[in-house]
Amino acid sequence: MARISDYRDNSARKNVERALAAAHENEIYHALLSLTKERALERADAVDRGEITGRLAGVPFVVKDNFLAFGAPTTAAGRMLEGFDAPLQATAVEKLEAEGAICIGKANLDAFAHGGSTENSAFGPTKNAYDLQRVAGGSSGGSAVATALDIVPFALGTDTGGSIRQPASFNGVIGVKPTYGTVSRYGVVAMASSTDTIGTFATNAEDAALVMDIMAGRDVRDMTTLPDFFTPTVDIKSQKIGIIKEYMSDDVDIEVRESTLAYADKLRAAGHTVEEVSMPILRYALAMYYIIVPAEISSNLARYDGIRYGYRAEGVKTLAELYGRSRDEGFTTENKRRIMIGSYVLSSGFFDAYYQQAQRARTILIDEYNRLFETYDVLIGPVAPTPAFKLDEHAADPVSMYLADIMTVPPSLAGLPALSVPAGMTGEGLPIGVQLIGQQKTDAHLLALAAQMEGR
């Protein structure tokens, strides 16, 4: 797969034309919902004339279609946002454009980023880059597949509970979920505000670090952004690494476990120590997540009312009917499940038993991570219990689909940075990723460790 540096010596127009051609050649995967061809070519010509310069001058990329970006409608892969031409761009997109990067299209996702397979897109699923019969993973499936197919050298995604890491694992690319608050979420469709993060897919750790360095930083338009801390690093001393025992049980696919153990051996061979660690609270993390996140979804998605923007049902007589029918027709079934679960756990009589209990459990989870980080620099484990599953395999059973997130949600609940890095293939030829988890604000450190391990 190509690196960002492979694009630097070409004309920007050539890079963009090549990326657009690759997008067309790979339409069967349905990674992209739209192309921003006209705007991309205009920007490419401006780069070639020297009017735009920077660390990503002339480098094409795609955004998950829940980022507000010019050149094509923003859909969040749902009908609810029908006809939404963004009047502004996300801060992350603006920062990349300021460095000369060129957005060539918008990538498919589970509608409103609700899902783990990209099958919940209102416009049809994205197919896995290694097997057309299998899912891309999700919710940032289109971005992962566009990177894996070499359409672009990097692609933006959002990760609320694994939506970058899991599709990265399923498609054999790097996925970065940063520390909560690293990158501004201004101009990105909100899902669950206490865990939503913005990150990137790339073909190697060095490129991922460059993209994160550009996007990171305090933004007055997102008051949850942290004061600037991200500094790319290459200096890695011998690390003390914990391999999480709870994720290596017999429930986890044998080839996934073997790949994780093989990565641990590579870490040891590189001079690091790896020991088994235990975090008993992890067995409750998915339950916490599927209370807290739907609660926040029900609140964040209340804004889609069919009035100010997006889809409006036809032939409505009253305001209540306008809200009710627009939302029913505009949202997917999975959107509705999550909104209604959120309404349930927040309603009086259930609030303490569900929502408050989950937020208290979250404190215990954070304390257990902190206890381990007193001894260990980095924690590792699988990204997902299986490689990419078959299309429709979990579609009928939402709980079985949620279980695909079981290893990625815990760092999200604690705001920790976590990477998915390629760690081999199954006998059938499907990629497997390993997850590297660090303390808050150690994002660059994790990326440096991943870079050190590449090619070993």
Place this chain on the structure above:
Amino acid sequence: MTQISRDDVLHLAQLSSLQLTDDEINSLQQDITNILGYVEQLSELDTAGVEPTYQVTGLTNIWRDDVVDQSDVTREQLLALAPEQQDNSVKVPKVL
């Protein structure tokens, strides 16, 4: 295990401003029962005396001066996003 009734589904739909169709109600009743059945295991966990965590990086209120700032987005652009407009306003069905 919590059993969600058809009336519960209709109540949740009302709280959520979702006017469900009949064939959606049955499948959502089953899905919501199953999902709550899964998350209910959290009730086993002893959290007595534990403070809840709502925000994970320790940031509290961030203040700014209360000054009017000019946006790059115009009134016309925002109005153009509305499904129906009239007389420089967003049009909705009669409320009263």
